[in-house]
Amino acid sequence: MNKGGCIMKSTCSVFTLARTFALGALLTLGLPAQAQTDPLPSWNDGAAKKAIVDFVKDTTTPDSPKFVPAAERIATFDQDGTLWVEHPMYSQVMYILERVPALVKAKPELAKVAPFSTVLQVLHGDRAAIARLTLPDVEKVAVATMTGMTVETFKAEVAKWLAEAKDPRWKRPYTELTYLPMQEVLKYLRGSGYKTYIVTGGGQDFVRVYAEQIYGIPPEQVIGSALGTTYSYAKDGKPILTKAPKLMLNDNNAGKPEGINMMIGRRPLMAVGNSTGDQQMLEYTRAGDGARLSMLLLHDDAKREYAYGPAQGLPATKVGAFTQALYDEAKKQGWTVISMKDDWKTIFSFE
Amino acid sequence: MNKGGCIMKSTCSVFTLARTFALGALLTLGLPAQAQTDPLPSWNDGAAKKAIVDFVKDTTTPDSPKFVPAAERIATFDQDGTLWVEHPMYSQVMYILERVPALVKAKPELAKVAPFSTVLQVLHGDRAAIARLTLPDVEKVAVATMTGMTVETFKAEVAKWLAEAKDPRWKRPYTELTYLPMQEVLKYLRGSGYKTYIVTGGGQDFVRVYAEQIYGIPPEQVIGSALGTTYSYAKDGKPILTKAPKLMLNDNNAGKPEGINMMIGRRPLMAVGNSTGDQQMLEYTRAGDGARLSMLLLHDDAKREYAYGPAQGLPATKVGAFTQALYDEAKKQGWTVISMKDDWKTIFSFE
Numbered sequence: 001m002n003k004g005g006c007i008m009k010s011t012c013s014v015f016t017l018a019r020t021f022a023l024g025a026l027l028t029l030g031l032p033a034q035a036q037t038d039p040l041p042s043w044n045d046g047a048a049k050k051a052i053v054d055f056v057k058d059t060t061t062p063d064s065p066k067f068v069p070a071a072e073r074i075a076t077f078d079q080d081g082t083l084w085v086e087h088p089m090y091s092q093v094m095y096i097l098e099r100v101p102a103l104v105k106a107k108p109e110l111a112k113v114a115p116f117s118t119v120l121q122v123l124h125g126d127r128a129a130i131a132r133l134t135l136p137d138v139e140k141v142a143v144a145t146m147t148g149m150t151v152e153t154f155k156a157e158v159a160k161w162l163a164e165a166k167d168p169r170w171k172r173p174y175t176e177l178t179y180l181p182m183q184e185v186l187k188y189l190r191g192s193g194y195k196t197y198i199v200t201g202g203g204q205d206f207v208r209v210y211a212e213q214i215y216g217i218p219p220e221q222v223i224g225s226a227l228g229t230t231y232s233y234a235k236d237g238k239p240i241l242t243k244a245p246k247l248m249l250n251d252n253n254a255g256k257p258e259g260i261n262m263m264i265g266r267r268p269l270m271a272v273g274n275s276t277g278d279q280q281m282l283e284y285t286r287a288g289d290g291a292r293l294s295m296l297l298l299h300d301d302a303k304r305e306y307a308y309g310p311a312q313g314l315p316a317t318k319v320g321a322f323t324q325a326l327y328d329e330a331k332k333q334g335w336t337v338i339s340m341k342d343d344w345k346t347i348f349s350f351e
Numbered sequence: 352m353n354k355g356g357c358i359m360k361s362t363c364s365v366f367t368l369a370r371t372f373a374l375g376a377l378l379t380l381g382l383p384a385q386a387q388t389d390p391l392p393s394w395n396d397g398a399a400k401k402a403i404v405d406f407v408k409d410t411t412t413p414d415s416p417k418f419v420p421a422a423e424r425i426a427t428f429d430q431d432g433t434l435w436v437e438h439p440m441y442s443q444v445m446y447i448l449e450r451v452p453a454l455v456k457a458k459p460e461l462a463k464v465a466p467f468s469t470v471l472q473v474l475h476g477d478r479a480a481i482a483r484l485t486l487p488d489v490e491k492v493a494v495a496t497m498t499g500m501t502v503e504t505f506k507a508e509v510a511k512w513l514a515e516a517k518d519p520r521w522k523r524p525y526t527e528l529t530y531l532p533m534q535e536v537l538k539y540l541r542g543s544g545y546k547t548y549i550v551t552g553g554g555q556d557f558v559r560v561y562a563e564q565i566y567g568i569p570p571e572q573v574i575g576s577a578l579g580t581t582y583s584y585a586k587d588g589k590p591i592l593t594k595a596p597k598l599m600l601n602d603n604n605a606g607k608p609e610g611i612n613m614m615i616g617r618r619p620l621m622a623v624g625n626s627t628g629d630q631q632m633l634e635y636t637r638a639g640d641g642a643r644l645s646m647l648l649l650h651d652d653a654k655r656e657y658a659y660g661p662a663q664g665l666p667a668t669k670v671g672a673f674t675q676a677l678y679d680e681a682k683k684q685g686w687t688v689i690s691m692k693d694d695w696k697t698i699f700s701f702e
Contacts, residue, residue, distance in 0.1 A: 071569055151612060195571075208616045218422055219616030220546075220571075229612050231605035231631055239634045241612050248599065248613060254582035261502060261580050261592050262599060263614060265559045265570030280582055283590045 039188040042181040042346040048295070048338045052185060055293040059269060060192045066291035070193040074266050076223075076281060077182070078273040079200040079207060081320040082297055083215065085167065085177040087306045089319060092202050093138060094174075095161055097123065099145035115140055146203065147227060147243045154243055158209040172350070175214045180349045182272075186215060189270070197268075199260060200224040201252040201277050205243070223263045225251040256281035274299065275320040282335055294335040298322060301341040390539040393532040393697040399646070399689045403536060406644040410620060411543045417642035421544040425617050427574075427632060428533070429624040430551040430558060432671040433648055434566065436518065436528040438657045440670060443553050444489060445525075446512055448474065450496035466491055497554065498578060498594045505594055509560040523701070526565045531700045533623075537566060540621070548619070550611060551575040552603040552628050556594070574614045576602040607632035625650065626671040633686055645686040649673060652692040 043049040058066040059073065080086035100119045103110060110116040115137035121129040146154065167177055186196050198217055200207055204224030211217040226248040229241040251259045257280050260268065271278070271285035274297040282294035299306050299322070300314060310316040311327035330337050340347070394400040409417040410424065431437035451470040454461060461467040466488035472480040497505065518525055537547050549568055551558055555575030562568040577599040580592040602610045608631050611619065622629070622636035625648040633645035650657050650673070651665060661667040662678035681688050691698065 071563070204613075205616070212422070220614070222616065226613055229609050231608050231635070239608070239631065239638050241608060241635075257582050257590070257592060258580050262555075262577055263571070265556070265573065280590065284582070284592075287590050 039191070040181065040184045042184055042344060044343055044345050046343055048336050048343045051293060051295070051336045052188070055270060055291055056188065056192050058291045068269060068290065072266060072269070073189075073192070073194040074197065074264060074268045075189050075194045075270040076197045076199040076260060076268040076272075076285070077186070078275070078278050078281070079198050079224075080202055081274040081299065082272055082278075083178055083182050083186075083198070084174070085305065086320045087299075087308070087317070088168070090202065091165075091174045092206050094165065095158065095206070096138065096142050096145050098161065098165065099157070100141060103145055110144075116144075142203075143227075143245045146206075147245045149243060151205070151229060151241045151243060154205060155209050158206055162210055170348075175210055176350060177348065178214055179344070180346050180351075181344045183215070183349070185272075186217070190216070194270075195221060197221045197223060197260075197264065199251065199256050199271075199281060201256075203227070204249070204251070223249075223251060223259050225249060225255075252277040254280045257284035260284070269293070271295070272297070275322055276326050279326060279329065282330075283333070286333060286335065294330075294333070295338055296322065296326070296330050296335055297338045297340060298327075300339055301344075301347070304347050305340060390542070391532065391535045393535055393695060395694055395696050397694055399687050399694045402644060402646070402687045403539070406621060406642055407539065407543050409642045419620060419641065423617060423620070424540075424543070424545040425548065425615060425619045426540050426545045426621040427548045427550040427611060427619040427623075427636070428537070429626075429629050429632070430549050430575075431553055432625040432650065433623055433629075434529055434533050434537075434549070435525070436656065437671045438650075438659070438668070439519070441553065442516075442525045443557050445516065446509065446557070447489065447493050447496050449512065449516065450508070451492060454496055461495075467495075493554075494578075494596045497557075498596045500594060502556070502580060502592045502594060505556060506560050509557055513561055521699075526561055527701060528699065529565055530695070531697050531702075532695045534566070534700070536623075537568070541567070545621075546572060548572045548574060548611075548615065550602065550607050550622075550632060552607075554578070555600070555602070574600075574602060574610050576600060576606075603628040605631045608635035611635070620644070622646070623648070626673055627677050630677060630680065633681075634684070637684060637686065645681075645684070646689055647673065647677070647681050647686055648689045648691060649678075651690055652695075652698070655698050656691060 040049055040052065058064050059068045061067060077083055080090050097119050100116055101123065104116060104120065111120065115133055118129050118132050118137070119141060122133070149157070162173065162175055165174060166172060167174055170177060189196055196217055198207060198211055198215070198221065200223070202224050204222060204226040207224050208219040208222045211222045212219065228244045228246040228248045230244045231239065231241055234240050249255060249259050249262070253276075256278065260281065267288045268285045269288070269291065270293040271281045272295045273282060278296070282296070286292045286294040298311065299308050299320070300312065301307060307314050308317040308320065309322050309324070311322045311324045327337065329335075391400055391403065409415050410419045412418060428434055431441050448470050451467055452474065455467060455471065462471065466484055469480050469483050469488070470492060473484070500508070513524065513526055516525060517523060518528055521528060540547050547568055549558060549562055549566070549572065551574070553575050555573060555577040558575050559570040559573045562573045563570065579595045579597040579599045581595045582590065582592055585591050600606060600610050600613070604627075607629065611632065618639045619636045620639070620642065621644040622632045623646045624633060629647070633647070637643045637645040649662065650659050650671070651663065652658060658665050659668040659671065660673050660675070662673045662675045665673075678688065680686075
């Protein structure tokens with residue numbers, strides 16, 4: 001998990017500074033000059049890019065009336081469809097389905113029981129069978145594949161899957177399908193003293209496996225839908241935490257601000273999402289005093305990524321729906337809608 | 352909440368370093384020389400102090416076989432009886448009891464209903480009445496005084512109480528009754544790249560009100576027993592979070608490692624507690640690979656603070672009990688027991 005990287009900003013600052021000072025040239029300035037390079041090179045100039053840059057300047061320039069002390073600089077990002085691709089299906093749902101063969105190997109009696117039998121049909125090529133899977137079916141498979149093992153075993157299973165699984169369209173690991181413009185925003189915010197958090201409807205333990213490696217966001221800054229654990233002792237007396245089928249936090253809709261309050265205890269200054277499940281987080285963020293930035297990403301680029309709404313006449317979807325009501329609310333409340341097509345020069349780093 | 356302070360370590364490092372370099376003298380060293388001052392001046396030399404210093408050196412010296420990258424340096428501290436005084440009664444219980452008159456003013460019918468009537472008797476000087484309060488009674492009063500208001504109102508009520516309430520023995524605000532030797536350990540750890548967390552059986556929202564100001568620990572690094580919130584809208588349409596009587600996390604005993612896994616997602620390298628409620632956190636911490644330090648504070652100083660066990664023949668207590676079984680387990684498992692009497696030169700900063 002990126003052990004050698006420049007994760008601790010304090011360490012980075014010290015070494016960068018030491019190197020800069022070693023050159024000697026900047027000594028009289030007291031601090032090295034800030035390079036005036038564009039922090040968001042993958043963004044086209046426009047309202048969305050301007051909103052981000054203005055917000056960061058407003059909240060971090062010491063003599064700004066909207067200045068916020070570094071300790072209070074919190075920004076929260078939804079993950080699926082906001083930081084990485086969520087179509088045709090959330091990566092975690094693919095994980096859950098693809099764990100079923102191993103589950104059936106351990107418990108052969110499940111092979112003939114729905115919904116596990118249906119999942120096996122889907123995996124064996126009967127893509128139409130996927131239509132027979134209801135949300136309770138997926139939840140049942142989720143509980144069966146994500147509980148009952150130790151926290152360490154779960155992490156290892158997810159890491160192994162991530163190293164092998166590939167997105168069907170780009171034929172690349174899911175972890176490469178992060179949006180470069182959002183990666184730039186995360187880095188820009190952290191470079192400006194912000195703590196960046198993921199606040200996802202997806203599984204907290206699942207996202208924590210890779211968030212540090214692919215986004216530079218450590219486990220303690222990942223909030224997600226969370227199953228609990230049960231503390232007990234292994235046969236050798238060692239204490240273990242076993243993933244348990246008890247829902248601690250349903251981190252969607254109202255669960256997002258509730259989860260933020262529980263896990264962070266401060267209201268974010270900035271929040272970014274892309275679907276109806278993010279509305280309450282954006283409302284709650286925006287309702288605070290001073291400078292606040294709430295943003296929604298609209299997937300309106302069928303050519304380079306996907307186009308779905310149903311807002312603005314885009315095709316409807318059950319995966320990350322952005323309704324017209326949400327779009328209208330964004331306009332009414334002054335949230336910024338990011339157009340993937342118009343605002344993003346580049347989408348992926350591999351382009 | 353200490354907005355001007357040096358809370359963000361990165362900021363502190365940069366300015367300290369800039370100032371140091373401005374002197375010019377240390378330029379050739381690349382980095383300023385570490386002052387060889389004692390990081391723990393309030394500690395007497397002994398096994399406990401040595402264990403802390405050795406542990407920090409082992410985990411932070413780059414060529415040490417037990418070196419740990421900065422991102423993984425997590426230390427967790429119980430609060431009541433570990434970081435500040437918990438006798439004769441937990442501060443939060445005093446808060447709950449002292450909120451009852453305001454509650455009765457708002458709902459006069461409660462004045463004649465137990466346990467509220469009993470609490471009023473206690474507050475009116477009938478100290479013996481306190482013996483009639485059971486744990487379910489206290490929980491009932493807790494729910495009545497800590498739920499039903501917005502998160503912001505609760506914070507304001509706690510802050511107001513903390514500014515006025517005084518400990519009965521030292522006649523000082525509770526917030527001044529933190530242990531100086533533990534404050535030194537917190538600072539020493541943070542100065543060595545550790546993230547310091549509070550993991551308390553007390554109320555998460557309660558401790559978050561003052562933890563940043565008195566310990567330098569921000570809200571997002573306070574884990575405690577947590578009631579949930581409910582998201583809704585005020586009459587003016589503004590979103591609000593209301594404290595709700597649903598227990599999200601009982602952060603005692605097994606709840607401590609479970610809470611650590613949920614809120615941090617990493618196993619701590621170091622954990623410190625003082626009572627049976629901390630045993631599982633210490634076990635879980637110690638069971639990890641590499642250098643681990645689990646410590647228990649024994650209150651054996653009746654003269655300068657309090658003496659209670661019942662371990663080692665000290666008087667028994669219901670508030671922060673340290674049983675002989677816990678003491679024996681500590682010896683068996685290699686946890687360090689800190690003797691307040693022998694290991695601490697100074698207890699409070701006002702001494």
